[in-house]
Amino acid sequence: MSDITNSNTTNQSTVAAFAILEEMAARGEPSRVTDLAKALGMPRARVYRYLHTLVSLGYVRQDPATERYRLTLKLFHLGQAIADGTQLTSAARPVMAALRDRIGQTVTLSIPEETGMRVIDIVRVETPVQIVTRPGAILPLHTSAQGKVALAWGGPGYRAALETALAALAPGDRPDPDWLEDQIAHARQAGWAVAPEETLRGVNAVAAPIFDIEGRFTATITIVGSVQDIKPEPAEVFVDAATGAAREISAELGCMEYPL
Structure with a gap:
């Protein structure tokens, strides 16, 4: 810093x-x-x-x-009170809870910021692999399913932020640019992204974009679980669950025509 x-x-x-x-x-x-x-x-x-x-x-x-x-916990309660009062969290939380109960995996909600995707809400499920991400955590654009979605569906500012972040890394820590471009292109075409063991060891995630009333990318909903449960090539049930929840939350936010 x-x-x-x-x-x-x-x-x-x-x-x-x-x-x-x-x-x-x-x-x-x-x-x-x-x-x-x-x-x-x-x-x-x-x-x-x-x-x-x-x-x-x-x-x-x-x-x-x-x-x-x-x-x-004073700061947590302050943040929780703010989150409870936002339209996004209010619209997303019932969908997240239902999704968690239906598929038996942890579900997170994240919003884009200048340096990455900030986790603002988590609905957890008890699993052998502990999901240690906490509300408030920032996930890098290039090593998270949420970040890949932002790069695919956000504005050019995310690309600029990515270039800045990668420039600060040692050459050996930077992802292969062709691989990353393929990941972003897939997220744009398919409407979802994965990050097997890229954010946390033993953990994979399937993220899908949420859009607001003006059709702007505004958040991601993500299913998070063990790589034993969510494979690098995730089962259709997880993809359909994530994209379906994203559509549902987008509709609650007033998005009349989901871009995908």
Whole structure:
């Protein structure tokens, strides 16, 4: 992450506080002040001051034994209240729950952002393979079924974001460009994408695009499960379930003519 102390924003304190919260959420485990300061490119004393404020507000707690900091559920409940009030989540959640119950797999809802696809809702099912993705997680465009759908159905900004992300990777970590183009072309033609063991080891996903009242790509619905259940070439039942749910949610959002 770049050094946020160089931000041109008029309220750097707010930017820094949110950067700390986002870094802690991404880590998913109690964090030391030193680790947060290094990851954010901020002075340790500054991070400590912001953590002290966040503790006083109830968003962060410090373990007195380890002196590490972790997020509380206050931020989760705030985000949940916001999600509950959005048309997308309200329209999608009943469809997601019904889909989960019908196919016996975890279902997620994600929205596009500048750097990837953000998971905003999850309806889980208990399986031997734990799906560790959490609401709020950002999934890369090139290593997720959701990202491939965004590249296929989103605007040119997603391509620019992809190029930026790939340029930051070591050459050996970059996907084969021809392979990735084939994946995007398939998502565009078929209306769904997969990512076997690309986001999480042992896990595959089938994602399909959701469109709003103006026919714009606005989100993805994704079925997530073990590669033993969802093969790299997924069974028709999973493809039909994902694309059918995407159509249903799109209709709830006012999309009169699904693009596929």
